Amino acid sequence: MDHYDLLIRNGRVLDADSGFDDIADIAISNGKIERIGPNINPASSSDSIDASGQWVMPGMIDTHVHVANAADLGRIRGLGLQMVAGAGATTVIDLGGSMDALTAGITARGSGVNVGSLGYLKPGETVPEGRLSPGKIAEIVDTALEAGSLGIKLWGGYYPFTPDETAKFISTANDIGAYVAYHVGTTATGSRLDGLREVPALLGSKGRIHLAHINAYCRGSILPVEDEIREALQILDDLRGQIVSEVHLARPNFTLGKCNDDGNVLADVVGNCLRLRNYDPTADGIRAALRDGYASTVDETRTGLVLVTGERGIELFNEGNTDVPMSFPVNNAISAFQLTAAKNSQNEFIVDAIGSDAGVLPRNVNIEQAMRLVKFGALEPTEMVLKLSLNPAKMMGLNSKGRLSEGHDADVTIIDPELGKASHGIVAGKLIMLAGRVVGSGGTILTTRRGERAIESTGIPYETIDISKAMMYSGRI
Numbered sequence: 282m283d284h285y286d287l288l289i290r291n292g293r294v295l296d297a298d299s300g301f302d303d304i305a306d307i308a309i310s311n312g313k314i315e316r317i318g319p320n321i322n323p324a325s326s327s328d329s330i331d332a333s334g335q336w337v338m339p340g341m342i343d344t345h346v347h348v349a350n351a352a353d354l355g356r357i358r359g360l361g362l363q364m365v366a367g368a369g370a371t372t373v374i375d376l377g378g379s380m381d382a383l384t385a386g387i388t389a390r391g392s393g394v395n396v397g398s399l400g401y402l403k404p405g406e407t408v409p410e411g412r413l414s415p416g417k418i419a420e421i422v423d424t425a426l427e428a429g430s431l432g433i434k435l436w437g438g439y440y441p442f443t444p445d446e447t448a449k450f451i452s453t454a455n456d457i458g459a460y461v462a463y464h465v466g467t468t469a470t471g472s473r474l475d476g477l478r479e480v481p482a483l484l485g486s487k488g489r490i491h492l493a494h495i496n497a498y499c500r501g502s503i504l505p506v507e508d509e510i511r512e513a514l515q516i517l518d519d520l521r522g523q524i525v526s527e528v529h530l531a532r533p534n535f536t537l538g539k540c541n542d543d544g545n546v547l548a549d550v551v552g553n554c555l556r557l558r559n560y561d562p563t564a565d566g567i568r569a570a571l572r573d574g575y576a577s578t579v580d581e582t583r584t585g586l587v588l589v590t591g592e593r594g595i596e597l598f599n600e601g602n603t604d605v606p607m608s609f610p611v612n613n614a615i616s617a618f619q620l621t622a623a624k625n626s627q628n629e630f631i632v633d634a635i636g637s638d639a640g641v642l643p644r645n646v647n648i649e650q651a652m653r654l655v656k657f658g659a660l661e662p663t664e665m666v667l668k669l670s671l672n673p674a675k676m677m678g679l680n681s682k683g684r685l686s687e688g689h690d691a692d693v694t695i696i697d698p699e700l701g702k703a704s705h706g707i708v709a710g711k712l713i714m715l716a717g718r719v720v721g722s723g724g725t726i727l728t729t730r731r732g733e734r735a736i737e738s739t740g741i742p743y744e745t746i747d748i749s750k751a752m753m754y755s756g757r758i
């Protein structure tokens with residue numbers, strides 16, 4: 282008789298690759314899926330999970346998180362790794378972090394998730410101040426790969442380069458075979474629709490890129506929101522062979538509350554959020570918005586950061602001397618919804634994936650929000666799985682993940698459809714989240730061949746991936 286390590290029994294198994302959607306058992310051995318079928322003998326397995334009434338999907342892959350930034354909000358290292366596992370992720374890609382912060386996080390508070398990271402480009406930290414020569418740009422991309430990153434993240438919305446430098450970063454990463462993600466914006470444009478309009482010129486006919494959180498560029502700052510959404514979708518569809526993209530579905534934004542000595546808020550975003558509801562753009566305005574429950578800041582618990590408002594929020598704001606993270610429920614639901622659901626004339630989704638832009642930010646709501654779209658009828662269950670797992674796997678070239686079929690990695694996410702949340706997470710056949718509670722530890726770093734030596738020296742397990750297989754380079758197959 283066959284013998285398995287783990288059996289997931291009686292769940293509704295959803296696989297976007299094969300279109301499979303039926304009640305079945307999944308048998309796992311040695312970290313791989315051995316068999317999927319009805320009525321596998323429970324006595325044939327050492328361990329089993331009863332998934333009756335639950336949905337079973339290939340492990341959620343979140344291609345946009347923040348868990349490895351030296352300046353992360355959490356004072357406890359690695360808290361973001363706990364939070365992503367608690368939300369049902371089994372693999373995450375840190376979109377702009379340092380490998381040192383990542384390895385420290387995995388060591389301190391790893392949750393068993395697989396993590397890849399893109400090196401962030403910040404003048405004065407990872408990049409010299411002032412104009413950059415092509416040689417310097419090549420050196421910066423090389424340094425990121427040698428450190429173990431999968432590539433680079435251009436943070437145009439915060440640290441914009443000139444259009445020439447931006448184009449050179451992209452073409453250099455493309456030539457070297459590094460992954461490259463872009464939060465749009467250069468010195469000539471912003472983190473808005475104009476930044477997205479600039480992308481075709483930056484890419485030329487050959488450039489390849491991952492465009493981050495498309496909804497962030499459709500907030501109605503240039504045109505009415507509906508027109509921005511329509512134009513953004515057209516730009517993405519026209520660039521179909523050259524880009525991959527994601528949206529996030531969270532209502533809360535994140536920004537900084539810091540005020541100057543006169544008590545006026547420094548960040549534009551904060552001022553705008555306050556004025557939107559007729560609060561003064563001042564420290565007292567923030568206090569009033571916190572008191573009313575409109576503004577939130579974050580507090581730290583053992584399992585992660587949480588949004589807090591009211592008197593406790595004011596206390597934290599005062600303790601932090603205004604220099605604390607702030608959040609307002611202002612992200613546009615219409616753009617998130619339309620960008621997620623939109624299909625092109627070939628009936629293909631225009632935006633490939635749902636990515637949280639969360640991690641250590643308390644808005645890891647991919648599954649929660651996608652389940653709402655499923656209940657609403659905007660996504661079929663297997664379409665949700667496509668956006669949460671199969672397409673993200675393809676985006677990263679993770680060909681053994683994103684699929685629930687024999688021979689693939691036994692990374693699995695189980696969803697409680699009543700709660701609309703992940704209940705269990707399994708990585709390589711091992712439970713990392715059980716009934717909503719994170720039980721995993723450590724983790725595996727995803728790196729490229731060039732980063733093997735650096736990761737080896739940390740002692741953390743790693744898996745080497747081939748970025749030439751990433752969808753931006755290999756195409757949509």
Ligand SMILES: [Zn+2]
Nearest residue numbers: 345347376638
């Ligand atoms: Zn981000």
